[in-house]
Amino acid sequence: MKINKTQKRNITLDIPSEFRHIYLLDDVLAYVAKEMNFDEETEEQVNLAVIEAGTNAIKHGNKNDPNKIVHFRFNISDDKLVVYIKDSGCGFDPSIIDDPLSPENVMKTCGRGIFLMKNLMDEVEFTVIGDCGTEVKMVKYRIPSKADNIDDSGICNN
Amino acid sequence: MKIDVENRDNGAILHLEGKIIGDGVARFRHAIEEQINSNVSWIILDLSEVPLMDSSALGTIIMAFLKLKEKKGKLVLLYVQKSILEILNITKLNSMFEIYDNMQSAFDAVQINQ
Numbered sequence: 001m002k003i004n005k006t007q008k009r010n011i012t013l014d015i016p017s018e019f020r021h022i023y024l025l026d027d028v029l030a031y032v033a034k035e036m037n038f039d040e041e042t043e044e045q046v047n048l049a050v051i052e053a054g055t056n057a058i059k060h061g062n063k064n065d066p067n068k069i070v071h072f073r074f075n076i077s078d079d080k081l082v083v084y085i086k087d088s089g090c091g092f093d094p095s096i097i098d099d100p101l102s103p104e105n106v107m108k109t110c111g112r113g114i115f116l117m118k119n120l121m122d123e124v125e126f127t128v129i130g131d132c133g134t135e136v137k138m139v140k141y142r143i144p145s146k147a148d149n150i151d152d153s154g155i156c157n158n
Numbered sequence: 159m160k161i162d163v164e165n166r167d168n169g170a171i172l173h174l175e176g177k178i179i180g181d182g183v184a185r186f187r188h189a190i191e192e193q194i195n196s197n198v199s200w201i202i203l204d205l206s207e208v209p210l211m212d213s214s215a216l217g218t219i220i221m222a223f224l225k226l227k228e229k230k231g232k233l234v235l236l237y238v239q240k241s242i243l244e245i246l247n248i249t250k251l252n253s254m255f256e257i258y259d260n261m262q263s264a265f266d267a268v269q270i271n272q
Binding site: 018021022050055108115116 | 177179180181182183185209210212213214216217218220221223224241244245248249250251254
């Protein structure tokens with residue numbers, strides 16, 4: 001399939017703040033990766049980064065309250081994937097998070113989620129929305145593959 | 159996520175299957191704590207069927223590693239997939255854990271301390 005350069009669409013997912021729903025998020029991520037035509041390595045990177053963000057939103061943002069919802073929005077276009085994750089928490093300052101690579105922290109049992117998100121995605125941005133939540137925006141650019149230049153008839157368009 | 163525990167001598171081999179994410183992390187933590195509390199002196203984590211784990215699962219492995227070390231025991235990793243190796247490299251944990259690609263080497267490594 002040749003990707004339509006003007007094609008752009010959104011997929012949304014709302015889940016109650018319970019860890020069991022992370023597996024549903026994982027299923028949606030598999031679908032998004034297929035839509036984006038990500039290679040295996042990129043798919044794994046995006047998968048883990050979004051799962052980390054979702055887990056943080058459930059645990060730290062919504063404090064595991066199943067009445068509070070975590071909202072995911074996947075903005076799919078030909079050159080990049082933009083993911084928005086929004087919770088109802090009080091917000092936080094990502095700059096005060098310890099460096100997990102410093103010798104005194106490397107064997108700590110927690111504190112790697114945001115670090116991994118930043119390392120696995122191309123852009124990560126946190127926005128505190130008043131007193132009603134935090135939104136994380138993450139971007140992953142798509143490296144075009146040879147398959148993108150082959151149309152449905154199997155003819156290479158290079 | 160599926161966990162099979164194989165008790166052998168004074169240790170345990172945990173065969174894990176599936177992604178360790180979401181509420182699977184709590185099940186993983188429970189299984190590993192159960193082994194530590196039953197006084198095993200070593201654990202081999204067989205990750206051959208684990209394509210992904212999140213940072214909380216990594217934290218659980220660190221917790222088990224430190225608890226066993228405190229008791230002069232040992233935890234090693236077996237058959238780590240490329241995707242998880244990448245995470246261990248990014249977090250510098252690759253240099254903290256012993257990682258093996260065959261069962262005999264992993265078994266020999268945990269027996270050395272006994």
